[in-house]
Amino acid sequence: MLEVTQIACVRGSRRLFEAVSFGLEPKQPLRIRGDNGSGKTSLLRIVAGLAPAEAGEVRWDGRGIRELGEDYRRALVFLGHANGLKDDLTAVENLRLSLTLAGVTVDEGAIREQLALQGLSSAADLPVRLLSQGQKRRVALTKLEFCASKPLWLLDEPFAALDASAVGRLAARLAAHLSGGGLLVFTTHQDVELPGAAARSLQLGEA
Amino acid sequence: MAAGAAAAFGAVLARDLLIAYRRRADVLTTLFFFVIVVSLFPLGVGPEPDTLREIAPGVVWVSALLAAMLSLARMFSGDFADGTLEQLVLAPQPLTWLVLAKVAAHWLTAGLPLVVIGPLLGLQFDLPAEALVVLVVSLLIGTPALSMIGAVGAALTLGVRGGGALTALLVLPLYVPVLIFGAGAVAAAAEGTGAGGHLSLLGAMLMLSLVFAPWAIGAALKISLE
Numbered sequence: 001m002l003e004v005t006q007i008a009c010v011r012g013s014r015r016l017f018e019a020v021s022f023g024l025e026p027k028q029p030l031r032i033r034g035d036n037g038s039g040k041t042s043l044l045r046i047v048a049g050l051a052p053a054e055a056g057e058v059r060w061d062g063r064g065i066r067e068l069g070e071d072y073r074r075a076l077v078f079l080g081h082a083n084g085l086k087d088d089l090t091a092v093e094n095l096r097l098s099l100t101l102a103g104v105t106v107d108e109g110a111i112r113e114q115l116a117l118q119g120l121s122s123a124a125d126l127p128v129r130l131l132s133q134g135q136k137r138r139v140a141l142t143k144l145e146f147c148a149s150k151p152l153w154l155l156d157e158p159f160a161a162l163d164a165s166a167v168g169r170l171a172a173r174l175a176a177h178l179s180g181g182g183l184l185v186f187t188t189h190q191d192v193e194l195p196g197a198a199a200r201s202l203q204l205g206e207a
Numbered sequence: 208m209a210a211g212a213a214a215a216f217g218a219v220l221a222r223d224l225l226i227a228y229r230r231r232a233d234v235l236t237t238l239f240f241f242v243i244v245v246s247l248f249p250l251g252v253g254p255e256p257d258t259l260r261e262i263a264p265g266v267v268w269v270s271a272l273l274a275a276m277l278s279l280a281r282m283f284s285g286d287f288a289d290g291t292l293e294q295l296v297l298a299p300q301p302l303t304w305l306v307l308a309k310v311a312a313h314w315l316t317a318g319l320p321l322v323v324i325g326p327l328l329g330l331q332f333d334l335p336a337e338a339l340v341v342l343v344v345s346l347l348i349g350t351p352a353l354s355m356i357g358a359v360g361a362a363l364t365l366g367v368r369g370g371g372a373l374t375a376l377l378v379l380p381l382y383v384p385v386l387i388f389g390a391g392a393v394a395a396a397a398e399g400t401g402a403g404g405h406l407s408l409l410g411a412m413l414m415l416s417l418v419f420a421p422w423a424i425g426a427a428l429k430i431s432l433e
Contacts, residue, residue, distance in 0.1 A: 050293060051433045074299035082290025086222065088229040093222075098291075100218035101298045101305075103211050127229075 001025055002047075002152060002183055007056035009042045016042055017204050018055070026151065029174070029184040029194055034204030040187040041081065043204065044156050047185060048078040060152070074103060077147045078154045083140035087129035091115060091139045094128060099146055106146050114145045118169070134161040141170060144177070153177060155186040167192060215300045216308045223312030226285075233281065238320045241274035245328045256333050263332035264342070264393035271321050271346060271389075272382050275353040278317040279361045279378065280371045282309065283428065287365050296432060302425040310351075310358050310421070318350035334397060341396035341406070348409045349389040355416035356381045362427035385412060 001024060008018035016039035024030055032040045045051045047058055049065045049072060058065045065072045085094045095111050115124045118138055123131050128139065141158060153174075159167050167190070174184055175195045193199070227234055248266045249259055286292040295305055325346045326339045334342065360378035364370040392405035 048297060050296065070299045070301070073297050076297065078293065078297050080290050080293055082288070082293070084290035084294045086226060086285075086289060086291060088226050089222070093225065097218045097222045098294055101215050101294060101300075103215070103299050105214075 001061060002185075003059040003062075004047060005057050005059070007043070007046060007058070008054040009039055009046060009051075010054045011039075011042065020056070020202070020204070022202055024183050024185065026181040026183060027178050029178055029186070029200060031199065031201040032185065032187045032204060033201050034187075038205035040204060041156055044078075044154050044185065044187065045080075048076060048154050049073070050078070075150055076152050076154065077102070077144065077150045079140060079143075079158060080156050083136050085128045085136060085140055088127055090125050090127055091120060091131070091142075092124050094139065095143060095146075098143060102143075102147065102150075104146050104149070110146070111142075114142055115139070118142050118166075134163060134166070137161045138166055141173075144173060148177065148180065148182075151181065152183045153185070155184070157187055157189070159188050159190045159192055171195065212300050212304055215298060216304060219295070219305050219308035220312050223309060224315065227312070227316040233278065234316050234320065237274050237278050237317050238324060240277055241270050241321055242324065242328065244270040244273060246331065249331065259332045260334060260397065263329060263334050264338075264390040264397065266332070267325060267328055267342065268345075268349075268386050268390040268393070271325070271350065272353065272379070272386055274321055275317055275350060275357060276375055276378060276382075278313065279357045279374055282313055282358055282361045283365050284361075284370070287431065292428065293432060296429060302428070303421040306358070306421045306424045306428070310354050310424070313358065314351050314354040318354050321350055322346040329393075334393070337399075338393055338397040341402045342393045344406060345389045345392040345402075345409060348406065348413055349385050352385050352409070352413040352416045353382060355413075355420035356385070359420050359423045359427065362424045362431065365428065365431040385409065388412070 003023045005021050007020045009016040020043065022030060032043060034040050042051065046053045060068055060072050060075065084098060092108060092111050092115070096108060099106050112124055115121055120135065120138060123135055123139070128136060131139065137160065144153065158170060162170065171192055171194050178184055178194065245267055248262065252258060252262065283292060286295065296302060298305060322343060325342050329339045329342050357378050360374045363377065364373045367373060388405045388409045392402040392409065395405055396402040
């Protein structure tokens with residue numbers, strides 16, 4: 001499904017990594033490991049198509065992602081370091097607008113229900129700027145609940161700033177996505193086990 | 208696809224308008240800046256009605272350019288900082304289309320108020336009624352072009368240190384044609400010669416910017432995210 005071949009990344013005059021290759025099939029997770037500054041985020045952004053690779057190619061279903069364009073973006077969920085939430089809008093408004101933008105139709109009731117399940121019902125109608133870092137992250141991650149139809153999830157540090165119970169819930173959600181035939185590429189510094197999924201990892205820089 | 212694109216356009220437009228509504232002070236700042244700059248000229252130049260009538264088209268139009276520029280810095284910088292710009296670029300819709308929604312929201316919050324208040328300021332300068340009508344029409348055609356051109360500058364300077372001043376240096380020269388024909392139309396109407404030619408050229412500029420600016424903005428935004 002997803003093939004990454006011989007990718008190299010240069011930041012300024014520094015060569016972050018080169019000749020990185022991996023392939024990913026449905027139901028497979030890939031964890032990208034590496035020290036700070038080893039290029040984990042850059043690799044994810046290249047795979048998402050946000051940044052061009054210095055060399056090499058990313059292919060989806062056998063075709064280059066540049067060539068696929070919108071078709072690739074429709075299959076993709078990307079969650080970066082930044083949460084992608086507007087501070088002045090409430091959690092419900094943020095989710096509704098960002099899901100519409102992603103091409104997912106969902107009504108407000110379903111969003112409220114899901115926020116309540118995540119323990120965020122009190123935060124649903126507050127402007128996001130009033131929420132804590134962890135709460136913001138959880139609001140951003142709630143988007144995943146509605147993105148089951150999108151096979152490829154690229155998550156940059158999804159577990160950062162989450163409390164223990166939220167980490168457990170997210171791990172279970174990711175495992176469910178995988179068992180439903182999804183693909184997952186993520187980075188994390190925490191030791192998190194995805195239940196039922198074989199741990200595969202890719203090391204950037206020296207181990 | 209068409210329905211999805213329309214929904215996404217609506218979502219981006221609604222989001223930016225909602226944010227503008229929550230941050231009304233920003234919109235009012237632009238408007239008051241426009242009013243104050245225009246009102247400074249009679250104080251500086253003196254209360255001679257003939258002089259005022261003569262400088263009015265230029266004064267109102269130059270002030271409109273400056274006011275439209277004031278809000279450019281906010282156009283993409285917030286989205287850039289909080290990660291929503293990434294989501295916009297990764298949305299399964301043509302980026303040019305989504306960018307057009309953002310520019311439309313910018314015009315509705317920063318351009319349209321200038322169009323509405325423009326004739327009132329024209330009255331301060333004792334502009335004749337025909338000239339006031341042409342002023343409104345010229346602002347109505349010209350300010351969307353200002354938003355389009357300005358957005359290109361804002362997108363190009365995104366993430367650059369001192370981006371605000373750089374945007375001004377980049378965008379103001381590009382505003383010159385709009386200024387010439389916008390102010391020219393009002394002056395022509397005040398003198399009693401027809402404003403049609405000026406307005407047609409202004410309309411042509413709007414069409415050109417509608418075609419090319421969204422594409423340029425999209426390309427600039429992608430580069431800034433790399």
